[in-house]
Structure formats: C-alpha cells, structure tokens
Amino acid sequence: MNYASTILRTLLSHRKIQTLRMSSVHENVKNYYGSRLETSDDLQTNAACVLPSRPLPHSACEALKQVHPDVCRRYFGCGLVIPEKLEGCRVLDLGSGSGRDCFVLSKLVGEHGVVIGLDMTDEMIYASKKYEQYHQEKFGYTKPNTIFVKGYMEKLSEAGIQNNSLDVIVSNCVICLCPDKKRVIREAFRALKEGGEMYYSDMYASKAVPDSLKEDIVLWGEGMAGALYWRDFIDLMKETGFSTPHLVSGSHIVVHNQELQKKTGDVKYASGTFRIFKLPQKSIRSKAVVTYKGTIPDCEDCFQFDASHSFKTNVPLEVEEDMAAILQNTRFSSDFHINMVDTPDSAQIPAAQFCHLSPFNLADKRGSSVNQCSKTGH
Numbered sequence: 008m009n010y011a012s013t014i015l016r017t018l019l020s021h022r023k024i025q026t027l028r029m030s031s032v033h034e035n036v037k038n039y040y041g042s043r044l045e046t047s048d049d050l051q052t053n054a055a056c057v058l059p060s061r062p063l064p065h066s067a068c069e070a071l072k073q074v075h076p077d078v079c080r081r082y083f084g085c086g087l088v089i090p091e092k093l094e095g096c097r098v099l100d101l102g103s104g105s106g107r108d109c110f111v112l113s114k115l116v117g118e119h120g121v122v123i124g125l126d127m128t129d130e131m132i133y134a135s136k137k138y139e140q141y142h143q144e145k146f147g148y149t150k151p152n153t154i155f156v157k158g159y160m161e162k163l164s165e166a167g168i169q170n171n172s173l174d175v176i177v178s179n180c181v182i183c184l185c186p187d188k189k190r191v192i193r194e195a196f197r198a199l200k201e202g203g204e205m206y207y208s209d210m211y212a213s214k215a216v217p218d219s220l221k222e223d224i225v226l227w228g229e230g231m232a233g234a235l236y237w238r239d240f241i242d243l244m245k246e247t248g249f250s251t252p253h254l255v256s257g258s259h260i261v262v263h264n265q266e267l268q269k270k271t272g273d274v275k276y277a278s279g280t281f282r283i284f285k286l287p288q289k290s291i292r293s294k295a296v297v298t299y300k301g302t303i304p305d306c307e308d309c310f311q312f313d314a315s316h317s318f319k320t321n322v323p324l325e326v327e328e329d330m331a332a333i334l335q336n337t338r339f340s341s342d343f344h345i346n347m348v349d350t351p352d353s354a355q356i357p358a359a360q361f362c363h364l365s366p367f368n369l370a371d372k373r374g375s376s377v378n379q380c381s382k383t384g385h
C-alpha cells in the first residue's frame with residue numbers, strides 16, 4: 008500500500024471516530040434535556056438561578072411576566088439574553104429549549120419581527136409549540152411571530168437558515184453542550200447580516216477542561232465537560248471574523264453535587280453574557296467621540312452597553328476603534344452622534360476605559376463599579 012492511501016485511510020478513520028463522538032454527545036444531551044430533566048431544579052448546578060449583574064430592562068421584565076409558567080418551569084439557561092432595541096428584528100435562538108427566551112423576544116420584536124427557536128430535541132420543540140398560540144393571543148398578535156424548528160446549530164442551513172438573514176442571534180447555555188464549537192460559530196457568522204449581533208450567555212471554565220472529564224455523560228449534560236476556557240472563546244470569536252467580544256455580565260456557577268465537584272477538581276465555572284458583532288470587512292477603524300441621543304427604549308437616560316461602557320444621554324465620550332466601528336455599523340448607529348477622529352481631543356472629552364474582563368473577575372466585582380447606569384440613579 009502506498010504512502011498516500013495510508014494517510015487517506017488514517018484521515019478517514021480519524022474522521023469517523025470524531026463523527027461518532029459528536030453524534031454520541033448529541034444523543035446524550037438529547038436524552039438529558041428531552042427526558043431526564045423535568046425542571047430547572049433537577050440541574051446539578053445553580054446555573055439556571057444565577058442573577059444577571061445588571062437590572063432587567065422594564066419591557067423585558069413585563070414580557071417575562073407574561074410567559075406561561077409551564078414554559079418557565081423548564082428553563083435551563085444561565086443568563087439573560089435580551090439585548091436592547093429589538094423592534095422589527097429577525098432573531099434566532101440557538102438551542103431554544105422550552106422557549107422561555109423566544110416568547111420574551113416575541114413580545115419585544117413586536118408583531119412585525121420574527122423569532123426562530125431552534126432545538127435538536129423533539130420534546131423541547133413540542134413543549135414550545137404547545138404554547139405558541141397562547142403567547143400570540145396574550146401579546147395581541149393576529150398571527151404568531153415565532154417559528155420553532157427542529158435542527159442542529161452546527162447545521163443551520165439544513166434547518167433553512169439562509170446567509171445574511173438575521174439581525175440578532177441569541178443563545179442561552181447551549182454552546183457549552185456542543186462538541187464542535189468552531190462549526191457553530193462559523194454557522195452563526197454566515198447567517199448574521201452585516202452589522203448583526205450575537206448576544207449570548209454560556210458557561211465558561213477557568214482553565215482548559217481535561218479530556219478525562221469529556222467522557223462523563225452528566226458532566227456533558229450539565230455543560231461542564233464542554234465549557235470553553237474563556238480565553239479560548241475570545242480567540243475563537245476573533246478567528247471567525249467577529250468583533251472583539253464585549254462582556255455584559257458574569258456570575259460564578261456553584262456545583263451542588265459533591266461527586267461532580269470532586270471530578271472537576273480545580274476547574275471553576277462561571278456564566279458570562281457577551282455581545283459580539285459581525286462588522287463590514289471594510290469598516291473604518293479610528294477612535295471616535297460619540298454622544299448617545301437617549302433614543303433606545305428603556306434606556307432614555309443611559310445606555311449600558313457592556314460592563315465597561317455606559318453612555319449617558321447627551322454626554323460625549325471618547326471610544327476606541329473597535330467600539331466606534333460597532334456603534335457606526337450596527338442597529339445602534341442612529342442612536343449616536345459619531346465623530347470619527349484620528350486624534351480626539353482627549354484633554355476635554357472623557358474616555359471610556361475598555362477593560363478586558365473575564366466572567367470570573369466580573370463576577371468577583373459584582374455590586375461594585377459594574378453597573379454604572381444604575382449607580383448614577385438611572
């Protein structure tokens with residue numbers, strides 16, 4: 008046998024092993040969420056109970072109160088995936104579960120927006136479809152603006168999600184359950200429009216999770232085996248072509264089950280919510296002086312963009328290249344006066360300090376300087 012065919016055989020068998028592993032992870036996770044877990048109380052961590060490190064916007068709070076209790080009972084997320092300014096948007100929720108976030112988003116995008124919930128589990132798709140009409144009537148819509156689709160987030164095109172078709176992608180504690188994260192992130196990038204946003208909460212590890220933990224069914228189901236080391240997540244996003252991830256909130260995750268605690272050893276877990284954008288390739292990169300107009304619903308006095316940027320209405324602020332490009336090229340562009348300048352007059356205009364926080368140190372800082380909008384009484 009020649010050298011080339013030996014290599015080909017090795018590659019094929021390696022691919023087969025990888026495929027088998029990926030499908031067996033999917034089957035385990037399907038079983039875990041489809042039949043093993045009844046309610047969020049059955050989880051082995053406090054992930055579904057972590058409180059966001061900033062207040063819930065008023066309209067999201069009101070929408071959440073209208074979601075059917077049976078849907079909320081089966082909430083398995085680990086953060087709040089409700090970004091601002093959603094009216095009329097087309098939103099996709101990756102791994103939508105029983106649909107709690109989809110129904111909140113359904114209210115916020117309004118009758119002319121669309122929310123697509125994608126999940127690989129029959130039980131979850133059934134559970135969310137069951138309450139579709141209930142929420143349509145509750146929100147006073149003439150027809151549902153939600154679509155629940157069975158499919159894999161690694162294969163969005165098979166689920167009918169087209170290129171450049173979405174304004175926002177959200178996901179709540181799902182990517183940690185998936186064995187091929189690169190593929191999911193690439194698919195999300197393909198499906199987002201230019202200027203679109205990925206806003207998602209996930210579980211992160213304080214260091215790379217050892218391979219020995221990746222064979223454990225419960226650790227996979229809980230997201231602990233597949234959680235990314237948070238620095239690897241930042242690199243993965245940038246490699247795919249997204250903007251630098253901006254951390255919105257972070258909370259420590261406590262593992263209740265002592266047996267699992269022992270298995271994970273010194274690996275610590277936190278939930279983190281990040282916002283990340285698909286910017287035009289040729290966007291101009293320069294610092295800018297930006298002034299928020301106070302026009303985003305629920306944020307009339309101050310727009311808390313992330314843990315390090317809060318924009319007070321009518322107060323100019325100097326921002327770095329990356330932030331300037333985001334404000335200029337996304338749905339927030341009409342909410343700001345933006346002066347792109349090579350050398351802003353930093354002697355007169357205060358500058359926003361973008362600190363590269365991890366979900367872990369943000370969780371440690373909670374309650375101190377994080378929520379700058381509410382600190383000033385807004």
Ligand SMILES: C[S@@+](CC[C@H](N)C(=O)[O-])C[C@H]1O[C@@H](n2cnc3c(N)ncnc32)[C@H](O)[C@@H]1O
Binds near residue numbers: 041084103160179185
């Ligand atoms: C931890 S639950 C979170 C559900 C929902 N986001 C919530 O907040 O309640 C994870 C969900 O993701 C789904 N899921 C996991 N891996 C998936 C994949 N590769 N493709 C599609 N759905 C997936 C599971 O079926 C499950 O419903």
